[in-house]
Amino acid sequence: MDNTVKVDKKEIYGSRPGAADHSGGSNGDKWSRSLQSVFELALESQGPERTAQLLEKLANQLRSAPQGPNTPYLNTIPPERQAPFPGDRDIERRIKSYIRWNAMAMVVKANSTTNVGGHISTFASSATLYEVAFNHFLRGRTESFPGDLVYFQGHAAPGMYARAFLEGRLDERHLQNFRQELAEGGGLSSYPHPYLMPDFWQFPTVSMGLGPILSLYQARFNRYLQARGLVNWKEEPKLWAFLGDGECDEPETLGAITLATRENLDNLIWVINCNLQRLDGPVRGNGKIIQELEGLFRGAGWNVIKVIWGTDWDDLLARDKSGLLPKRMEEAVDGDYQKYSVEPGSYTRKHFFGKYPELLKLVNHLTDEQISKLLRGGHDARKMYAAYKAAFEHKGQPTVILAKTVKGYGLGEAGEGRNISHQQKKMNEKELREFRERFKIPISDDVIAETPFFRPSSDSPEIKYLFERRHALGGFLPERKVVAPPLDVPKLDAFAEFFRGSTTKASTTMAFVRLLSVLLRDKSISRHIVPIIPDEARTFGLDALFKDIGIYSSKGQLYDPVDSKSLLYYHESKDGQILEEGITETGSISSFIAAGTSYATHGVPMVPFYIYYSMFGPQRVGDLFWLAGDIRAKGFLLGATAGRTTLNGEGLQHQDGHSLLHASTVPTLLAYDPAFGYELAVIVADGLRRMYAEGEEIFYYLSLYNENYTMPPMPVGVQDGILKGLYKFKPGPELSLARRTGEGGRRSGEGIKAHIFGSGPIINSALQAQEILAERYGVCADVWSATSYKLLRTDAIRCRRWNMLHPTQPPKKSYVEALLAKEQGTFVAVSDNIRTVPDQITPWVPGGLFTLGTDGFGRSDTRARLRRFFEIDAESTVIGVLYALAEKGQIEKQIVETAIRDLGVNPEKIQPQIV
Numbered sequence: 001m002d003n004t005v006k007v008d009k010k011e012i013y014g015s016r017p018g019a020a021d022h023s024g025g026s027n028g029d030k031w032s033r034s035l036q037s038v039f040e041l042a043l044e045s046q047g048p049e050r051t052a053q054l055l056e057k058l059a060n061q062l063r064s065a066p067q068g069p070n071t072p073y074l075n076t077i078p079p080e081r082q083a084p085f086p087g088d089r090d091i092e093r094r095i096k097s098y099i100r101w102n103a104m105a106m107v108v109k110a111n112s113t114t115n116v117g118g119h120i121s122t123f124a125s126s127a128t129l130y131e132v133a134f135n136h137f138l139r140g141r142t143e144s145f146p147g148d149l150v151y152f153q154g155h156a157a158p159g160m161y162a163r164a165f166l167e168g169r170l171d172e173r174h175l176q177n178f179r180q181e182l183a184e185g186g187g188l189s190s191y192p193h194p195y196l197m198p199d200f201w202q203f204p205t206v207s208m209g210l211g212p213i214l215s216l217y218q219a220r221f222n223r224y225l226q227a228r229g230l231v232n233w234k235e236e237p238k239l240w241a242f243l244g245d246g247e248c249d250e251p252e253t254l255g256a257i258t259l260a261t262r263e264n265l266d267n268l269i270w271v272i273n274c275n276l277q278r279l280d281g282p283v284r285g286n287g288k289i290i291q292e293l294e295g296l297f298r299g300a301g302w303n304v305i306k307v308i309w310g311t312d313w314d315d316l317l318a319r320d321k322s323g324l325l326p327k328r329m330e331e332a333v334d335g336d337y338q339k340y341s342v343e344p345g346s347y348t349r350k351h352f353f354g355k356y357p358e359l360l361k362l363v364n365h366l367t368d369e370q371i372s373k374l375l376r377g378g379h380d381a382r383k384m385y386a387a388y389k390a391a392f393e394h395k396g397q398p399t400v401i402l403a404k405t406v407k408g409y410g411l412g413e414a415g416e417g418r419n420i421s422h423q424q425k426k427m428n429e430k431e432l433r434e435f436r437e438r439f440k441i442p443i444s445d446d447v448i449a450e451t452p453f454f455r456p457s458s459d460s461p462e463i464k465y466l467f468e469r470r471h472a473l474g475g476f477l478p479e480r481k482v483v484a485p486p487l488d489v490p491k492l493d494a495f496a497e498f499f500r501g502s503t504t505k506a507s508t509t510m511a512f513v514r515l516l517s518v519l520l521r522d523k524s525i526s527r528h529i530v531p532i533i534p535d536e537a538r539t540f541g542l543d544a545l546f547k548d549i550g551i552y553s554s555k556g557q558l559y560d561p562v563d564s565k566s567l568l569y570y571h572e573s574k575d576g577q578i579l580e581e582g583i584t585e586t587g588s589i590s591s592f593i594a595a596g597t598s599y600a601t602h603g604v605p606m607v608p609f610y611i612y613y614s615m616f617g618p619q620r621v622g623d624l625f626w627l628a629g630d631i632r633a634k635g636f637l638l639g640a641t642a643g644r645t646t647l648n649g650e651g652l653q654h655q656d657g658h659s660l661l662h663a664s665t666v667p668t669l670l671a672y673d674p675a676f677g678y679e680l681a682v683i684v685a686d687g688l689r690r691m692y693a694e695g696e697e698i699f700y701y702l703s704l705y706n707e708n709y710t711m712p713p714m715p716v717g718v719q720d721g722i723l724k725g726l727y728k729f730k731p732g733p734e735l736s737l738a739r740r741t742g743e744g745g746r747r748s749g750e751g752i753k754a755h756i757f758g759s760g761p762i763i764n765s766a767l768q769a770q771e772i773l774a775e776r777y778g779v780c781a782d783v784w785s786a787t788s789y790k791l792l793r794t795d796a797i798r799c800r801r802w803n804m805l806h807p808t809q810p811p812k813k814s815y816v817e818a819l820l821a822k823e824q825g826t827f828v829a830v831s832d833n834i835r836t837v838p839d840q841i842t843p844w845v846p847g848g849l850f851t852l853g854t855d856g857f858g859r860s861d862t863r864a865r866l867r868r869f870f871e872i873d874a875e876s877t878v879i880g881v882l883y884a885l886a887e888k889g890q891i892e893k894q895i896v897e898t899a900i901r902d903l904g905v906n907p908e909k910i911q912p913q914i915v
């Protein structure tokens with residue numbers, strides 16, 4: 001008997017799953033028939049036992065074979081499932097071509113007379129992605145619909161300006177002044193910056209990775225607003241984020257994508273422009289970025305739609321019975337594909353199709369020119385439309401569309417598919433002519449070298465079509481519009497308990513927790529408050545809130561919590577108010593930004609209080625702090641466990657002494673370092689007033705500490721000083737109190753005046769030093785609370801600048817200058833932060849400021865030992881004051897030396913500063 005199994009290998013090979021998609025689904029049957037016949041033959045010739053053994057062996061092989069998270073390198077939507085394109089392709093192509101031209105012209109023009117830079121190739125590759133979306137999907141804000149939220153890829157900004165130009169929202173002067181914002185009449189910002197163009201841009205995106213992570217948390221925040229009944233949308237807006245494939249290397253882009261599946265964010269659609277290139281070269285020359293991303297997103301539970309091949313390829317795939325075309329598509333790596341986009345069709349014929357004779361035959365009917373024009377999916381409006389429609393309608397999961405394009409599409413020699421493409425910002429006349437011909441732009445030879453902008457007349461079919469489409473979709477995008485009502489914020493007397501002080505010891509963190517609970521009981525503001533915590537509620541004593549206001553969870557609480565019998569159990573609920581983010585500072589600040597911009601995004605003012613380990617604030621996610629300023633976020637950032645010595649046992653990586661400096665760098669961030677509960681209350685009350693009653697687009701940073709001490713009552717008349725950054729907290733004792741001291745009975749500092757600026761808990765060092773100075777050295781030192789060096793500095797800079805520019809007019813005096821001008825004596829500052837924090841105001845302090853601070857790495861030890869180590873304890877402060885006086889010749893240096901000895905400070909101890 002002939003045991004040879006006769007199976008048509010080609011038939012099986014050609015029936016790879018991908019090919020099945022293109023031949024009507026009958027291949028599954030062929031496979032099944034083939035396997036069935038092998039099985040029957042085996043049974044017949046080998047008998048059941050042996051056949052069972054063979055099958056078992058094969059099953060084992062199958063189990064150990066890598067299953068792979070990928071589908072074949074083909075479009076996810078096969079032609080037979082592709083929704084028909086409802087638009088007018090010709091008109092849309094013409095509109096797109098004009099936008100392409102103007103986007104390019106804007107950059108070329110700006111760089112013909114300046115060196116301001118700009119990008120042509122990003123939008124050139126993504127024009128179809130945007131245009132199909134603009135004409136068919138992205139919905140503007142109307143009376144009854146809040147508008148879709150769209151994150152535009154930063155480097156594609158010229159394309160968005162060019163469209164707004166056709167829409168009549170921008171004029172030639174704007175385009176002319178691209179990247180020349182300081183030109184007369186204003187210009188356009190390089191990238192999406194709501195701070196710079198507050199009526200236009202909604203979301204900053206250009207620092208790679210930030211747009212994607214913001215969109216994730218914004219999508220979830222939209223659900224939170226709905227769940228809490230703060231918005232009542234008949235239809236939920238979608239969030240569309242357009243990203244680059246290179247941008248996916250950023251951990252911020254991919255690091256939180258599982259949030260979207262956990263939360264079933266089917267309101268979120270990411271469109272990744274896979275032009276296979278980043279700035280320097282290919283994203284994955286030796287692999288395939290689309291496949292890599294597909295695997296990641298599928299693994300994370302996203303709905304993945306690949307748009308790799310344009311319509312022209314459908315016919316080739318349908319006619320390929322060998323299965324070799326999908327095989328070849330899979331084999332070629334991105335480096336190859338990049339080459340095919342640069343070389344002529346003959347190259348692709350030889351190197352891509354030519355690898356297999358069957359494939360060469362498959363393209364026999366095509367000229368080289370036709371081969372070179374075989375479109376990639378992301379340049380085919382029909383494919384993109386079908387993908388968007390599927391994404392739009394998809395339920396239960398977020399969707400990512402991976403669209404394959406060519407970087408610099410249409411630029412030809414000037415940069416199409418080339419490694420230099422990203423940086424290309426100039427084009428010569430020949431290249432301009434080619435571009436014009438390729439996209440049929442009606443611009444004549446005699447003016448082409450000037451790259452004039454082109455806008456068809458308002459009654460042209462293109463403009464009419466464009467308006468009709470935008471009208472049907474609710475209006476123009478992007479657009480930022482603030483329509484939020486002011487909030488009825490609590491008056492100062494709501495915080496009376498803080499002004500009375502307390503006899504029991506408390507920390508400023510405890511004072512904050514108390515303050516938050518006051519706000520949460522306030523009838524009008526309570527609903528608007530969003531406490532945000534990255535898994536540290538217990539550390540800060542906020543766990544009591546769990547039960548009171550609940551932790552937001554889209555699923556409610558599906559389990560009985562282990563602590564359900566306790567009063568403060570871990571309570572998750574569908575309308576919970578707390579955003580307990582887990583251990584993600586990046587995610588938490590993204591939530592802060594979503595909540596803090598809700599006034600502009602949704603017209604619903606929300607007041608985020610984001611409390612976190614201060615060391616993991618701007619140091620960890622500084623770019624997002626910066627972005628919060630750009631996007632005009634409001635709210636309160638609370639850097640708790642602050643202070644390099646106040647947070648004592650935790651050591652080098654936890655002990656923060658420089659967040660305030662980081663915070664000082666953000667122009668719209670007010671950075672405060674309060675010492676007492678009443679200061680905190682005054683600052684928060686005023687912040688609420690400024691941001692939510694007056695509508696100022698600013699935000700607040702406050703450091704909070706965990707050292708307990710008696711919270712004093714508020715002295716009279718200090719509120720203004722608290723808010724401006726400095727006020728006298730406790731004047732020194734009468735000089736007559738001073739006693740004789742020092743070696744040889746010399747009167748040391750009698751009659752001498754000093755001032756100590758303290759902040760946070762270190763004000764207590766200053767207060768103790770005040771006593772020692774008076775009692776032992778006869779120095780009268782006033783103690784001041786320095787609540788904000790940043791604000792003092794900014795005000796002083798502002799005045800000095802005005803004086804410089806108005807030299808003959810009476811000079812203005814800054815707050816700090818005016819305040820200190822009335823004082824005599826030497827000024828010393830002591831802080832639990834690095835000296836640079838107080839040093840900020842040195843130029844405006846009469847006679848300069850001698851600063852003590854915590855420069856150097858932290859250590860784990862007791863507070864007392866740490867403060868001696870960094871020389872900010874009471875004794876070191878006394879020495880600092882005496883030395884500052886000695887430097888000015890007001891006391892003898894000998895007295896300082898004596899004090900060092902008497903106070904038990906070792907002058908040869910290790911130095912905390914390093915280099």
Ligand SMILES: Cc1ncc(C[n+]2csc(CCOP(=O)(O)OP(=O)(O)O)c2C)c(N)n1
Nearest residue numbers: 122206207208244245246247273277278279
């Ligand atoms: C955080 C950050 N790092 C670096 C850059 C500089 N940069 C700007 S664009 C770019 C390449 C972008 O490549 P890709 O994301 O693939 O975008 P596309 O190819 O669509 O232009 C780089 C490195 C940046 N903008 N942000």
Ligand SMILES: [Mg+2]
Nearest residue numbers: 245246277278
């Ligand atoms: Mg790219």
